[in-house]
Amino acid sequence: MEKLRFAHISDTHFDCAGASPFVKALSKEYSTKQKLIDLLVSLPSLDFILLTGDLVHEGEAEDYSEYRQIFDTYAPSTPLFCTLGNHDQRPQFAKGFLGMDMDNRPYLYSQTHKDLRVVCLDSAFDYGTDGHISSSQIEWLEEALNVPYGRGTIVLSHHPLISETAGLAAKVNQDFGKVVKNSDIIGFFNGHIHTSRYSFYLNKPHVTAESMSFGIDMADGEAVYSNRTGYNLCFIEGKEISVASRVISSHFVELQRKKLY
Numbered sequence: 001m002e003k004l005r006f007a008h009i010s011d012t013h014f015d016c017a018g019a020s021p022f023v024k025a026l027s028k029e030y031s032t033k034q035k036l037i038d039l040l041v042s043l044p045s046l047d048f049i050l051l052t053g054d055l056v057h058e059g060e061a062e063d064y065s066e067y068r069q070i071f072d073t074y075a076p077s078t079p080l081f082c083t084l085g086n087h088d089q090r091p092q093f094a095k096g097f098l099g100m101d102m103d104n105r106p107y108l109y110s111q112t113h114k115d116l117r118v119v120c121l122d123s124a125f126d127y128g129t130d131g132h133i134s135s136s137q138i139e140w141l142e143e144a145l146n147v148p149y150g151r152g153t154i155v156l157s158h159h160p161l162i163s164e165t166a167g168l169a170a171k172v173n174q175d176f177g178k179v180v181k182n183s184d185i186i187g188f189f190n191g192h193i194h195t196s197r198y199s200f201y202l203n204k205p206h207v208t209a210e211s212m213s214f215g216i217d218m219a220d221g222e223a224v225y226s227n228r229t230g231y232n233l234c235f236i237e238g239k240e241i242s243v244a245s246r247v248i249s250s251h252f253v254e255l256q257r258k259k260l261y
Contacts, residue, residue, distance in 0.1 A: 001237070003236070003237045007046055008207065010211060011053065011085065012032060012212045013213035014033065014055060014066075015033070016056055016063035017063075018058035026255065027213075032212060032213045033070070040074035040075045048078060048113055049075065049080050050082070051081070052157070053088060054191065054192070056087070059096075060096070064096025065097070079113060083121065083123075084158065085124050086158065090106075108140055114150070116151055119145070121141065123157040131169065133170050135175070138172070141176075145179065145185070148183075153186065154236075160192060160197065194211035194216035195215060196210045198243055207241070210228070214226065214227060214228070215227070215230075226253060227255060231246055
């Protein structure tokens, strides 16, 4: 099987009129847009790019169009696979990023690239920040995976499926585990927590990317925000997934702290 190389980018929180004051101030000082451009220019030749949610921070269609234009300009021949986060607007994303009309419904799809299948779930649709894979999405997933494909399937979601911090993982029911165990899934890719993690979910690789906007670390009941940003450079050889987690900022600046409870 051909070795596949791809970038896993998450939580860009692209600045726009509807963005929070924090995101606006952060983007003005550190320019997430310029960091994304610099990254795309520096990346080696890739088979595709994964974007795991919170692409644009509460944006309109024109914001998603501007966001898409960055990839069309600096990675024009690289296929994009993306899922949506709790700060994404689904109809606006569809119109600006995809160039199509879509009502406010979960963004689900199954596509193939060479001998790999990529499946997208929408963990942020039902409960936003809390994350949830609904029963209807699980039923859809089971149907999408009904016939094995090539070397297997990777699954994208915004929320991780496991987390050492309570409340950060997407909630699922027991049927989800049954579907995963009976499928050709070889790995999971997600974002949301603004820090990198490599773990296993039901004995399958579970990969979480740093944010391209700001980092978050949990410490003593607080969420500590910093200017740390990064991404993952990933490889699939056969059915084996390997990940190089890359941090972009070399000097971290604490931006704020929030009490979690």
